[in-house]
Amino acid sequence: xxxxxxxxxxxxxxxxxxxxxxxxxxxxxxxxxxxxxxxxxxxxxxxxxxxxxxxxxxxxxxxxxxxxxxxxxxxxxxxxxxxxxxxxxxxxxxxxxxxxxxxxxxxxxxxxxxxxxxxxxxxxxxxxxxxxxxxxxxxxxxxxxxxxxxxxxxxxxxxxxxxxxxxxxxxxxxxxxxxxxxxxxxxxxxxxxxxxxxxxxxxxxxxxxxxxxxxxxxxxxxxxxxxxxxxxxxxxxxxxxxxxxxxxxxxxxxxxxxxxxxxxxxxxxxxxxxxxxxxxxxxxxxxxxxxxxxxxxxxxxxxxxxxxxxxxxxxxxxxxxxxxxxxxxxxxxxxxxxxxxxxxxxxxxxxxxxxxxxxxxxxxxxxxxxxxxxxxxxxxxxxxxxxxxxxxxxxxxxxxxxxxxxxxxxxxxxxxxxxxxxxxxxxxxxxxxxxxxxxxxxxxxxxxxxxxxxxxxxxxxxxxxxxxxxxxxxxxxxxxxxxxxxxxxxxxxxxxxxxxxxxxx
Numbered sequence: 001x002x003x004x005x006x007x008x009x010x011x012x013x014x015x016x017x018x019x020x021x022x023x024x025x026x027x028x029x030x031x032x033x034x035x036x037x038x039x040x041x042x043x044x045x046x047x048x049x050x051x052x053x054x055x056x057x058x059x060x061x062x063x064x065x066x067x068x069x070x071x072x073x074x075x076x077x078x079x080x081x082x083x084x085x086x087x088x089x090x091x092x093x094x095x096x097x098x099x100x101x102x103x104x105x106x107x108x109x110x111x112x113x114x115x116x117x118x119x120x121x122x123x124x125x126x127x128x129x130x131x132x133x134x135x136x137x138x139x140x141x142x143x144x145x146x147x148x149x150x151x152x153x154x155x156x157x158x159x160x161x162x163x164x165x166x167x168x169x170x171x172x173x174x175x176x177x178x179x180x181x182x183x184x185x186x187x188x189x190x191x192x193x194x195x196x197x198x199x200x201x202x203x204x205x206x207x208x209x210x211x212x213x214x215x216x217x218x219x220x221x222x223x224x225x226x227x228x229x230x231x232x233x234x235x236x237x238x239x240x241x242x243x244x245x246x247x248x249x250x251x252x253x254x255x256x257x258x259x260x261x262x263x264x265x266x267x268x269x270x271x272x273x274x275x276x277x278x279x280x281x282x283x284x285x286x287x288x289x290x291x292x293x294x295x296x297x298x299x300x301x302x303x304x305x306x307x308x309x310x311x312x313x314x315x316x317x318x319x320x321x322x323x324x325x326x327x328x329x330x331x332x333x334x335x336x337x338x339x340x341x342x343x344x345x346x347x348x349x350x351x352x353x354x355x356x357x358x359x360x361x362x363x364x365x366x367x368x369x370x371x372x373x374x375x376x377x378x379x380x381x382x383x384x385x386x387x388x389x390x391x392x393x394x395x396x397x398x399x400x401x402x403x404x405x406x407x408x409x410x411x412x413x414x415x416x417x418x419x420x421x422x423x424x425x426x427x428x429x430x431x432x433x434x435x436x437x438x439x440x441x442x443x444x445x446x447x448x449x450x451x452x453x454x455x456x457x458x459x460x461x462x463x464x465x466x467x468x469x470x471x472x473x474x475x476x477x478x479x480x481x482x483x484x485x486x487x488x489x490x491x492x493x494x495x496x497x498x499x500x501x502x503x504x505x
Contacts, residue, residue, distance in 0.1 A: 037403075
């Protein structure tokens with residue numbers, strides 16, 4: 001069994017100290033969980049480990065012997081395998097072709113397809129990685145595609161596996177299947193480094209855990225000897241409150257009515273007669289595997305796509321074909337999924353971004369001009385109120401961390417007290433402290449009578465915040481639950497319904 005050790009790894013990028021004398025050890029036969037907030041140094045450490053960056057100081061050792069990785073090829077040659085968050089696969093090629101690509105068995109440039117298939121099938125059976133070798137990868141559910149990535153690494157004789165946020169696109173059932181695979185790999189002597197921000201995953205699969213904060217190792221322990229509360233405290237340096245939040249009063253009148261929405265298109269993302277209602281003072285959550293229609297539903301409500309049939313009624317106004325400005329005027333606030341692509345203008349200042357979409361309203365502006373002093377005062381007030389960490393609101397948004405960009409978007413959308421909020425993946429890619437902030441703000445918005453449609457891939461988030469949860473699959477609503485009657489297993493089974501029909505997970 002192999003042992004991987006990082007010894008006092010330090011890396012600077014200009015004035016930024018990304019990793020400060022970080023040490024950790026992953027032993028063969030174990031799973032080590034590496035956790036930390038955004039900017040804690042995880043990505044830099046993994047880049048060093050996989051030969052993408054060189055450390056300024058410190059050493060990498062395998063079985064006690066120092067090694068130097070100048071390229072990912074060097075890391076692979078020493079038995080490391082990397083499973084990236086975004087799969088490195090060719091969608092049009094078969095599973096078999098993807099697994100052996102670049103390391104094809106054969107002679108004189110001719111692939112020994114039968115020999116390759118026998119070897120890959122044997123590996124798949126040995127590690128419980130059931131995959132259809134002849135199917136194109138593009139046709140597979142994400143959980144099966146992930147198995148292909150793991151098989152790629154094992155085919156190249158990886159004994160030390162690194163997985164970067166591997167459950168971000170998986171259903172609960174797929175995540176549990178992955179954890180079984182990781183435990184089996186560990187039982188057969190592999191060393192597994194699991195990078196995640198989900199504390200429950202550490203408890204579910206890891207033997208040991210290391211916490212990074214501000215580029216330093218601040219905690220390490222056997223998982224059996226710590227708690228998620230203790231880990232959260234080390235992650236952030238304070239107590240974190242992510243307990244479930246519920247409406248304190250019955251919901252009021254309908255604010256958003258979606259009536260039999262239908263969109264054109266091929267596949268699961270097209271809507272087929274979707275209807276739902278969100279009332280004042282409630283959060284309705286939408287659960288679904290990515291690509292099953294929730295993104296299309298959000299695009300129609302936000303005005304980025306016009307449906308083929310059906311209506312969207314907001315606060316009594318038919319906004320089905322209205323432009324964005326008129327939707328804003330009717331009462332729409334929107335936290336988009338892609339905060340950097342559509343939520344902000346990265347080159348624009350914090351001042352400008354906090355006013356975007358509302359700049360024509362008083363006191364920020366009038367019909368023909370903006371009021372610079374009012375814009376600056378508005379920005380200063382929101383920076384203070386929402387705890388956005390920025391030295392000067394005049395700086396460009398691109399200089400902010402992911403969590404602070406998300407705080408900016410949330411602050412802008414909630415500041416004007418619109419009656420309805422469309423929140424898409426509001427905590428994706430942000431750290432634990434920023435997640436707590438978003439939870440608090442959504443709860444306060446609901447308590448003030450706001451209506452929220454919350455689209456999230458995090459079932460824990462939906463269960464913590466939503467009063468009702470609807471499940472979408474193949475462009476249809478296939479279930480609805482009061483949050484108190486919902487559980488991850490039931491929701492996950494409905495979410496995976498269409499995928500399960502093609503390939504069991």
